[in-house]
Amino acid sequence: MASYRVVYEDPDYPEEPAMVLIPSDRWLSAAMSGKLPPISVYWELQDDEQKAIDEGRHDSFKHDLSKWEKQFTAPRIGELTEEEAMEYLVMKDIPRRVWSVEYNRPMFKIVKIEQVPSNRQFRNAWEIAQ
Amino acid sequence: MSTIKVDNLQTTTGTGLYLAKSWCTVYQVGTQVIRDSENVSSITDAGSGYTDVTMSNAQPNANYCISTYTAVLGGGGNQHHTCVSRNFTTTTTKYRLTCMSNTLQATDGLVGASIFS
Numbered sequence: 001m002a003s004y005r006v007v008y009e010d011p012d013y014p015e016e017p018a019m020v021l022i023p024s025d026r027w028l029s030a031a032m033s034g035k036l037p038p039i040s041v042y043w044e045l046q047d048d049e050q051k052a053i054d055e056g057r058h059d060s061f062k063h064d065l066s067k068w069e070k071q072f073t074a075p076r077i078g079e080l081t082e083e084e085a086m087e088y089l090v091m092k093d094i095p096r097r098v099w100s101v102e103y104n105r106p107m108f109k110i111v112k113i114e115q116v117p118s119n120r121q122f123r124n125a126w127e128i129a130q
Numbered sequence: 131m132s133t134i135k136v137d138n139l140q141t142t143t144g145t146g147l148y149l150a151k152s153w154c155t156v157y158q159v160g161t162q163v164i165r166d167s168e169n170v171s172s173i174t175d176a177g178s179g180y181t182d183v184t185m186s187n188a189q190p191n192a193n194y195c196i197s198t199y200t201a202v203l204g205g206g207g208n209q210h211h212t213c214v215s216r217n218f219t220t221t222t223t224k225y226r227l228t229c230m231s232n233t234l235q236a237t238d239g240l241v242g243a244s245i246f247s
Contacts, residue, residue: 019182020175024154024164027171027186042223045188049221062191063222071187093172093184093224118160120238123178 002028004086005116007128008098008108018126020116023089031085037074042092044070086110105130151194152185152245158229158238169245179229179236180215183243188222194247196225201240210239 006021030036044067052061080088090099090108098107109128117126139147154167162175174182198212210229218226229239 017177020162021172022162022164022175023172024167024170024186026167030186042188045222049188049192053219053221058192058219063188065190068188068190089172093174113161116161120160120178 001025003082003113004110005113006086006090006094006108006110007116008094009128010095010098011101011103011107012095012097017124018128021089021093023086027089028082028085031080031088032082034076034079036077036080036088037071038077039088039091041067041070041074046096083110148246150244151189151247153243154183155240155242156181156183156227157240159240165240176226177236179238181227181229181241182218182224183227184224185245189245189247190222191247192220192222194245196220197244197246198227199242200229210237212239212241212243214243 002023002025004023008019008021010016010019045063048063048067049058049061052058087110090110094108106128139149141147150168152167152169154170154173155165156173157163157165158175158179158181162173162181164170164173169186170183171186172184174184176182196214198214200210200212210231212227212229214220215226215228220226225243227241227243228236229241231237
C-alpha cells in the first residue's frame, strides 16, 4: 500500500480546496516493477489534447494513433523506488502549471499518509500549511 | 502468466463483446481510498463528494461512456447517487465523479465507475 499522498492547490482555481492525490496500489506496483513508459509519452498526448481544448475542437478530438500506441509499445524505463514513482505520478497526473512554474509559495507537497487529516468536517476549507 | 492480445472479441454468433477499459471503486468517507481499480493511476480527493479519477493509459478520445454506481451508506435515510461533473473538463485520461445526497448536496459516499469506449 502506498505510503505517500500529494497535496496540491491549483493556481487556476484558487477558490477550490486543496486537492489530495492518492496513488493506485496497482499502478504503484507496476511502477516499482519497471512497467512504465517514459513520461514524455504521456506529455505528448496531454499537449495534443490541450491544444484541441484551447482551439475548441475537443469534442471531435482523437489521439494520433502512433503516439497513443506508445503508451503500450515504448521501451519501459525500469524499476522505480516508491519516492521516484510518486515524482513520476506528480508529473503525469497533476496539471503542469502546478509543479512546473515557480510561485511565491509551494503549490504541492508529497506527504506521508498520516499527515493528511481523516476528519472531513471542514474538508472544503483545506489549504496547504505553509 | 500468459497474455492474449486481440483487436476485437465476438460471440460465436458474431455479436461484439465489449470490455471495460478502466474501472474503480472509491470510498470517500474519511481519508479517500481506492478500494480496487484497473487502469487507474490515481484518484484525487477534490472536496466533499468529489473524486477525480486519472487513468493509467489514455483513451483514444474523450467521448467514452462512464457508467457510475453508488452504494447506499447508513441505511434508508442516506440515499446517494453519483454523476459525472459537467463543470469539469473530461479528458482522455481524467474525469470527475460527484456523489450527491437526496437533497442534491455533494456528499461523501462509496462510488464507482467503469469506462467503455
